[in-house]
Amino acid sequence: MGQIIAIANQKGGVGKTTTAVNLSASLAAAEKRTLLVDMDPQANSCSGVGLDKGKQELTIYNALLGEVSAEEIVVHTDLKHLDILPANTDLIGAEIELVTAMARELKLQGVLSSIRDQYDYIIIDCPPSLGLLTVNALTAADAVLIPLQCEFYAMEGMSQLMNTIRLIQKELNPRLTIRGILLTMFDGRNNLSHQVSEGIRQHFNDLVFQVVIPRNVRLSEAPSHGLPVLLYDITSRGATAYLELAKEIIETGN
Ligand code: ADP
Numbered sequence: 001m002g003q004i005i006a007i008a009n010q011k012g013g014v015g016k017t018t019t020a021v022n023l024s025a026s027l028a029a030a031e032k033r034t035l036l037v038d039m040d041p042q043a044n045s046c047s048g049v050g051l052d053k054g055k056q057e058l059t060i061y062n063a064l065l066g067e068v069s070a071e072e073i074v075v076h077t078d079l080k081h082l083d084i085l086p087a088n089t090d091l092i093g094a095e096i097e098l099v100t101a102m103a104r105e106l107k108l109q110g111v112l113s114s115i116r117d118q119y120d121y122i123i124i125d126c127p128p129s130l131g132l133l134t135v136n137a138l139t140a141a142d143a144v145l146i147p148l149q150c151e152f153y154a155m156e157g158m159s160q161l162m163n164t165i166r167l168i169q170k171e172l173n174p175r176l177t178i179r180g181i182l183l184t185m186f187d188g189r190n191n192l193s194h195q196v197s198e199g200i201r202q203h204f205n206d207l208v209f210q211v212v213i214p215r216n217v218r219l220s221e222a223p224s225h226g227l228p229v230l231l232y233d234i235t236s237r238g239a240t241a242y243l244e245l246a247k248e249i250i251e252t253g254n
């Protein structure tokens with residue numbers, strides 16, 4: 001049964017989508033059957049794997065509302081072993097429409113239950129909030145991966161995120177573990193990057209992944225070509241780092 005990993009941090013611009021897309025592609029490149037789930041109305045994970053944003057008629061929104069099954073919305077990408085459950089801006093409405101629904105926090109778990117067996121890994125890209133969509137992702141997940149940008153305010157919001165995780169463990173999903181904290185956009189020439197990453201390692205110890213994602217222009221260029229970085233420039237430091245992350249995740253198992 002596929003391991004479900006949610007990529008979450010309520011701060012925007014910390015590298016959630018970049019991580020979701022490139023970790024998924026790297027797992028697929030290692031021949032792991034991988035499903036990327038776009039839970040962000042901005043649908044940047046969709047464009048990151050080459051889907052035309054806004055062209056998908058049926059999306060995760062329809063599945064969350066119980067109108068269609070996951071099988072009916074899954075899209076195969078150009079990369080062998082990588083599929084995606086797409087999103088679009090309809091998803092903004094789901095936060096409101098689900099408010100009165102029964103067991104509204106369990107909708108994504110229900111959607112994924114029917115296709116979980118077909119994958120080794122299911123990676124969920126969360127929106128930049130701790131609202132109902134992120135709560136659904138954390139309730140469906142076995143583990144959460146938290147990207148932290150190596151900048152001065154990196155830890156801002158972390159206690160709120162940790163509280164949310166604890167609450168979900170207590171009330172909704174006792175299986176949920178913290179799969180790791182991932183340092184992103186690390187700039188080796190910048191003293192602050194070193195100070196911040198050392199501070200985070202001191203505070204969270206073994207929870208921090210060994211691999212660090214460097215600031216790399218190839219990672220920011222690849223989405224405009226609709227490609228994960230390993231198909232855009234396999235020689236880039238960004239591609240190497242995400243392949244390493246996939247390896248670390250595969251090797252450390254559950
Ligand atoms: P989030 O999903 O958390 O909002 P994104 O993954 O969309 O964050 O990243 C925010 C911006 O930073 C995007 O323009 C992305 O291309 C860029 N970016 C992310 N990670 C890196 C990196 N390691 N090096 C350079 N640019 C990056």
Ligand code: MG
Nearest residue numbers: 016017040044
């Ligand atoms: Mg994003």
